[in-house]
Amino acid sequence: MTLAVLGTGIMGAAIARNWLKAGQSVRVWNRTRANAEPLEADGAVVCDTAAAAVTGADPVVTMLFDADAVVGVMRAAAPGLTPGTLWLQLSTVGADAADELAGLADELGLVYVDAPVLGTRGPAEQGKLNVLASGPESVRARVEELAGPIAAKVTWVGAAGKGSRVKLVVNSWVVTVTAALAQSAALADALGVDFLPLIAGGPLDWPYAQLKQPLMERREYPVAFPASGAAKDARLVGELAEALGVDASMARAARALLDEAVARGLGEDDLAAVYEAVRAPR
Numbered sequence: 425m426t427l428a429v430l431g432t433g434i435m436g437a438a439i440a441r442n443w444l445k446a447g448q449s450v451r452v453w454n455r456t457r458a459n460a461e462p463l464e465a466d467g468a469v470v471c472d473t474a475a476a477a478v479t480g481a482d483p484v485v486t487m488l489f490d491a492d493a494v495v496g497v498m499r500a501a502a503p504g505l506t507p508g509t510l511w512l513q514l515s516t517v518g519a520d521a522a523d524e525l526a527g528l529a530d531e532l533g534l535v536y537v538d539a540p541v542l543g544t545r546g547p548a549e550q551g552k553l554n555v556l557a558s559g560p561e562s563v564r565a566r567v568e569e570l571a572g573p574i575a576a577k578v579t580w581v582g583a584a585g586k587g588s589r590v591k592l593v594v595n596s597w598v599v600t601v602t603a604a605l606a607q608s609a610a611l612a613d614a615l616g617v618d619f620l621p622l623i624a625g626g627p628l629d630w631p632y633a634q635l636k637q638p639l640m641e642r643r644e645y646p647v648a649f650p651a652s653g654a655a656k657d658a659r660l661v662g663e664l665a666e667a668l669g670v671d672a673s674m675a676r677a678a679r680a681l682l683d684e685a686v687a688r689g690l691g692e693d694d695l696a697a698v699y700e701a702v703r704a705p706r
Contacts, residue, residue: 427450428450428483430486433459439548443574451471452477479504483510484501490656512539522584538588540555558586559583596661598657599661603678603681603702609703
């Protein structure tokens with residue numbers, strides 16, 4: 425079996441590397457080849473085109489920034505695709521786009537599993553992602569076997585497209601609580617008070633605050649989840665909320681702050697950089 429991994433950013437590279445460690449044959453492609461080349465040392469075959477990467481490969485895996493990137497890459501890969509190939513779509517693309525990708529899969533004759541993942545750089549590198557899988561029952565066992573080296577668990581949520589919707593439920597929490605944490609941390613800083621000791625030992629003393637607030641305090645943001653991706657996901661959350669008749673004001677507020685962080689050149693920093701938009705508004 426040969427896997428083709430299209431997209432070797434933070435998440436895609438970690439996923440490909442874990443498959444390689446498990447002894448799988450992996451071909452990789454990335455729009456910027458230099459970002460894929462480090463995987464050669466782990467045993468991957470780096471391809472110059474998406475079509476070359478997918479030729480004879482099954483499954484094909486996409487881990488790209490957004491829906492437009494996925495569509496563009498899969499159309500470029502089309503000459504090398506074989507009908508009946510499993511397409512494991514791991515990118516966060518949003519609800520409407522997930523349905524559009526199902527149509528693209530039908531057009532290309534692929535077996536489509538919409539399976540965005542929960543987790544950032546650390547869990548991806550450790551092979552401890554949670555795959556939110558949605559797709560045909562006929563490939564469930566195969567998907568779970570494939571996910572073994574990259575995931576702590578596979579959560580099946582329904583028909584193809586449901587995975588992308590459920591992913592936004594979780595990312596709604598991530599982007600809004602990060603913005604809320606930035607607000608509290610900025611207020612504490614402005615008052616000359618240390619924030620974490622205020623919540624230590626009580627029910628509000630949660631690991632995520634312990635992880636992100638020190639980055640805000642140091643104003644250094646080594647990336648686990650890029651602010652640009654978080655801003656994109658906040659937009660998708662808002663769109664889903666509005667489509668479902670749910671208030672989207674919190675997602676809109678988080679998106680505005682994240683967009684501001686990106687506008688300040690912090691898009692490739694961790695989403696904790698939203699602190700800069702809160703602490704130093706303009």
